[in-house]
Amino acid sequence: MKRENELRKIVRSVCDGYTDTIMDAILEDNNIKGFPITIAVWHFMLELRERNIVMDLNDVFIDLIIDRLYREMSNYLAR
Numbered sequence: 001m002k003r004e005n006e007l008r009k010i011v012r013s014v015c016d017g018y019t020d021t022i023m024d025a026i027l028e029d030n031n032i033k034g035f036p037i038t039i040a041v042w043h044f045m046l047e048l049r050e051r052n053i054v055m056d057l058n059d060v061f062i063d064l065i066i067d068r069l070y071r072e073m074s075n076y077l078a079r
Contacts, residue, residue: 007026
């Protein structure tokens with residue numbers, strides 16, 4: 001559940017109004033093909049948290065990565 005909460009936090013910070021829709025899509029068979037950057041960011045943030053390093057998405061990643069996260073989620077919603 002902690003893992004899913006971390007993912008939800010990432011999705012909410014990028015695409016707040018569609019959090020449940022995006023979460024369902026990502027968690028459905030661990031949709032790596034549709035959300036490769038999101039999954040990679042999620043795993044990295046989990047690794048930080050496991051080492052008691054608590055940071056927000058904006059503290060860790062530059063705007064380019066956050067823009068790519070947004071693009072992945074937007075592309076999914078546009079289908």
